[in-house]
Amino acid sequence: MAKVKQKLLFRTENVSGGRTEGESGSFEQGGSAKRPGKVNRVTERLQARRKSLNDSLEGDVRAFLVNEAELHTYDDLTKVNPVTPTTVLKCLQARYSARVFYTHAGCTLVAMNPFQPIPHLYSLDVMREYHTASQPQDFKPHIFIVAEEAYRNVQGQVEPVNQSLVVSGESGAGKTWTSRCLMKYYATVAASSQKCQHTVERIERRVLDSNPIMEAFGNACTLRNNNSSRFGKYIQLQLNSSQLLVGASVQTYLLEKTRVAFQAPNERNFHIFYQMMKGATEEQRQEWEMPCDQKFTWLPNAEKSLEEDCFQETVEAMVNLGIDAHKRAQIFRILAGLLQLGNVNFSPAPESEPCGLDQQSKGFLGKTAALLRVPADELRECVSIRTLRAGKQSALLKPCSQSECVVRRDCLAKVIYARLFDWLVGFINSSMCADDSKWCNFIGLLDVYGFECFLLNNLEQLCINYANEKLQQHFVAHYLKAQQEEYVSEGLQWSFVRYQDNQRCLDLIEGNPTSIFSLLNEECRLNRASDAKQFRERLQKELSDNGSMSWDKFSKQPHFIVAHYAGKVSYQIEGMMEKNKDPVPPELLSLLQKSEDPLLQSLFADTETEGKPHGHSKVVTVVSKFKNSLENLMKILHSTTPHYTRCIKPNPDCKPLTFQKEEVITQLEACGIVETIHISAAGFPIRVPYDNFIQRYRLISNTRLLAQGAENEAQIALGPAVQDILNAVLRTKSSAPNNNNNVMVHCGKTKVFLTHAMLELLEEQRYRVLSQKAFSIQCCWRRHQRRQRAIRTKCATFIQAVVRGWLVRREVRRWRKAATVIQNKWRSWRALMDSLAEAELDNAEDLQEEEEARSFLFQRGSVPLSSFPNPQAVSSLPLGLAMSFTPSVTVTLTTTGFHKIMSIMATLKIPFRNGEYKVETNQFKHGVASIRAQPQGSVKLHMQRSPLRYADMYPGSHTDQVTGFNQILLENS
Numbered sequence: 001m002a003k004v005k006q007k008l009l010f011r012t013e014n015v016s017g018g019r020t021e022g023e024s025g026s027f028e029q030g031g032s033a034k035r036p037g038k039v040n041r042v043t044e045r046l047q048a049r050r051k052s053l054n055d056s057l058e059g060d061v062r063a064f065l066v067n068e069a070e071l072h073t074y075d076d077l078t079k080v081n082p083v084t085p086t087t088v089l090k091c092l093q094a095r096y097s098a099r100v101f102y103t104h105a106g107c108t109l110v111a112m113n114p115f116q117p118i119p120h121l122y123s124l125d126v127m128r129e130y131h132t133a134s135q136p137q138d139f140k141p142h143i144f145i146v147a148e149e150a151y152r153n154v155q156g157q158v159e160p161v162n163q164s165l166v167v168s169g170e171s172g173a174g175k176t177w178t179s180r181c182l183m184k185y186y187a188t189v190a191a192s193s194q195k196c197q198h199t200v201e202r203i204e205r206r207v208l209d210s211n212p213i214m215e216a217f218g219n220a221c222t223l224r225n226n227n228s229s230r231f232g233k234y235i236q237l238q239l240n241s242s243q244l245l246v247g248a249s250v251q252t253y254l255l256e257k258t259r260v261a262f263q264a265p266n267e268r269n270f271h272i273f274y275q276m277m278k279g280a281t282e283e284q285r286q287e288w289e290m291p292c293d294q295k296f297t298w299l300p301n302a303e304k305s306l307e308e309d310c311f312q313e314t315v316e317a318m319v320n321l322g323i324d325a326h327k328r329a330q331i332f333r334i335l336a337g338l339l340q341l342g343n344v345n346f347s348p349a350p351e352s353e354p355c356g357l358d359q360q361s362k363g364f365l366g367k368t369a370a371l372l373r374v375p376a377d378e379l380r381e382c383v384s385i386r387t388l389r390a391g392k393q394s395a396l397l398k399p400c401s402q403s404e405c406v407v408r409r410d411c412l413a414k415v416i417y418a419r420l421f422d423w424l425v426g427f428i429n430s431s432m433c434a435d436d437s438k439w440c441n442f443i444g445l446l447d448v449y450g451f452e453c454f455l456l457n458n459l460e461q462l463c464i465n466y467a468n469e470k471l472q473q474h475f476v477a478h479y480l481k482a483q484q485e486e487y488v489s490e491g492l493q494w495s496f497v498r499y500q501d502n503q504r505c506l507d508l509i510e511g512n513p514t515s516i517f518s519l520l521n522e523e524c525r526l527n528r529a530s531d532a533k534q535f536r537e538r539l540q541k542e543l544s545d546n547g548s549m550s551w552d553k554f555s556k557q558p559h560f561i562v563a564h565y566a567g568k569v570s571y572q573i574e575g576m577m578e579k580n581k582d583p584v585p586p587e588l589l590s591l592l593q594k595s596e597d598p599l600l601q602s603l604f605a606d607t608e609t610e611g612k613p614h615g616h617s618k619v620v621t622v623v624s625k626f627k628n629s630l631e632n633l634m635k636i637l638h639s640t641t642p643h644y645t646r647c648i649k650p651n652p653d654c655k656p657l658t659f660q661k662e663e664v665i666t667q668l669e670a671c672g673i674v675e676t677i678h679i680s681a682a683g684f685p686i687r688v689p690y691d692n693f694i695q696r697y698r699l700i701s702n703t704r705l706l707a708q709g710a711e712n713e714a715q716i717a718l719g720p721a722v723q724d725i726l727n728a729v730l731r732t733k734s735s736a737p738n739n740n741n742n743v744m745v746h747c748g749k750t751k752v753f754l755t756h757a758m759l760e761l762l763e764e765q766r767y768r769v770l771s772q773k774a775f776s777i778q779c780c781w782r783r784h785q786r787r788q789r790a791i792r793t794k795c796a797t798f799i800q801a802v803v804r805g806w807l808v809r810r811e812v813r814r815w816r817k818a819a820t821v822i823q824n825k826w827r828s829w830r831a832l833m834d835s836l837a838e839a840e841l842d843n844a845e846d847l848q849e850e851e852e853a854r855s856f857l858f859q860r861g862s863v864p865l866s867s868f869p870n871p872q873a874v875s876s877l878p879l880g881l882a883m884s885f886t887p888s889v890t891v892t893l894t895t896t897g898f899h900k901i902m903s904i905m906a907t908l909k910i911p912f913r914n915g916e917y918k919v920e921t922n923q924f925k926h927g928v929a930s931i932r933a934q935p936q937g938s939v940k941l942h943m944q945r946s947p948l949r950y951a952d953m954y955p956g957s958h959t960d961q962v963t964g965f966n967q968i969l970l971e972n973s
């Protein structure tokens, strides 16, 4: 802790004198002016002390830098010791040389621009790795850590739940690149699960497709960056309650529309014009009056070829976003019209006459009119003649001077382009913005133009730098000022860090009642010809008290200099008031409203064209509009959890992997990185109110919440509970060596102040306890499930056994019943038959003797063999038959019962040929050995019916036994 304090003291002394201090910066020096008599001695003592501190610090710096090989291993600059601009710079340089481009600087991420694509640094696999890691902070610093942290904050519903990712840095530092990476990250990780893939995929695609369109229409090649964003944007990624990306919206700020009609030397117009020029098909060229060899004044440096000149990609993105072919044709036709308009030149004319046009310009004007679908003569008139109205009197026409014509021409182009850009943004929003009911949280990405300082700076630069000042103030307020103020109010012992407070600069630009903006607005509302010199004097008179304003005594141009947080910038006053008014001649507006192009017409449909005399309150100037939109943005930022990423441009020439120390140190100082590291290293960046702390971490020590009473009582009640939790965590930590727990946590009056390390410990412990509890729950649940399953199985087996038993018993019962019935029937039938047979056999002799019975029972007769029935007929005889033999017929029988006899008879075949007969059989196995018959005369078949009706009704048990006496007798006739 002593060392940290020492470092802080050093910084207190080293902040450059030209900058304002943070309010609390005087805390350290509070007693210095107590007794004037002793001032000298005190000052001497102080100086001596400072000198010795500086000497020892230089020694520390040297000692730190000796270990050069290790410098690149510092992932977090808060671990650098001592923290000085030199040590920080050396670490960043070492890391850059080792191709490591991201470094933590406490609460901020420093992103160095490699100016060349780094393979696999942003691949899908890397995204997934960071997303699925349990502790992404343990991974190498990366923009994905910031993205993941914000995403997890939303998931964990940590207040404030909505997040803002602020990407800042100067032009070309890599802000747009970083924003693109963040959008890709969220489009990947916040993608839907399989089941609703279709609906959400559409949004992810659209969010990503909005980039090429916005960049084509809003980016341009400047001296500092080939793909410089010429507008600011805040993208809100809308997440539903499951943290899936369900929509997005874009808010844009201050498009640099002057670029359409004016491009600084060696700069270019917006990319889209070059894309059209280079990527149009022959057919499109004809339609747009854009032959290959055509030169356009507003397309300078067209020969420079950039990877951004990719028309096809823009068109594809437009298609994906739902801009149909018809609309695209309208858009490109309007843009082509603007290019033609840029080639129109006016020649001077006498005061009472409108400016002339040479032959070429007439042609260009005609083409412009045709492409914009407005009458050519009206267009010419609008651009070169002004309509003056005084009240309700009839209009007076006044020809414009040559320069006025140029201004009106440029104004026409600017207003059309700006409205077209806004229309595109509106279209993009409508195609990807989710219904309010569908999303509940958002992650905002802010990509604003970087700080700008050119040789000539005007209103655009003033607005851009003002926006950067606002963001810097938000950063300072959030990370430096508010923290230190809170430390005081919570009663922490704290050595204060000086920081650069830019409030004075902001007061100068936007303050009330007098500031640059207020004076500019006043000038515009006076509705008089603006005079730069007069305005400069006014500024000097009103604002010279403000230390952030100065003038260059040797400059002849009316100007003023503002000392911004990132450096001094000189602004020229000439043209500033006109730009602030941004007037559009009403004739031009009404001309555009009459256009036959439906898109162009709709762009101006709801614009007031009648030149009303401007009352004081009516004029809405550029700066007041910009200030309002910026204030709204700041409100959003203040209501969200911010995450800052500072992009650093390592060299001004955009050379790959080139590190220029001076360039980097200026940027580090400008954005207050060193101060941020100090506060992050020494302070407690995480501050959690007691009850939130207990709610989240009470499970670590099984703390029970007491009933809450008044705030103070609650605090008193919560204090020991918080202490219990911290003790529980620190006890587990104290087993590890080198712990210095006392500097990791501090209990304030209402909040617990934590370092990131302590938060990690708490979260780790919470995670461990949660895992244990989850494990116990799982065990119980599994045991319960196992038991339930066993019970179910047992029950099912029992039921199955019972049912099967019952079924079998039922079946057996049926069988038994049936068997009994059959047995009974069979037995009674057998008994009946036996009795009948017995009775019959007993009476057989008597029957033979009885004459009447004989005539009844014996039937004799002869049947001609030719009419011998077929085997089926034989088999239908009621009783078994025995074959007798005659001299001419041999029949051998081995009878085996009734059925055998029947089958023998059935197999007999007696073919009849020419009155002869032959008896044959092939059924040896049925006992018929042979049947032979001589074909002599006719054979008579004598049938004798047995007198016994029952005695041979069933086959005997012996094979040779034939019971009964039915016979067939064959004999010669």
Ligand SMILES: Nc1ncnc2c1ncn2[C@@H]1O[C@H](COP(=O)(O)OP(=O)(O)OP(=O)(O)O)[C@@H](O)[C@H]1O
Pocket (backbone or CB within 6 Å): 113, 114, 115, 116, 117, 118, 169, 170, 171, 172, 173, 174, 175, 176, 177, 178, 225, 226, 227, 228, 229, 230, 448, 449, 450, 647
């Ligand atoms: N991480 C990176 N990896 C590779 N190249 C990068 C990276 N970041 C930036 N660049 C390169 O640097 C160039 C400038 O970056 P970018 O356009 O994002 O800057 P910017 O800060 O948005 O500038 P401006 O404020 O002018 O819009 C890019 O065109 C790209 O080529």
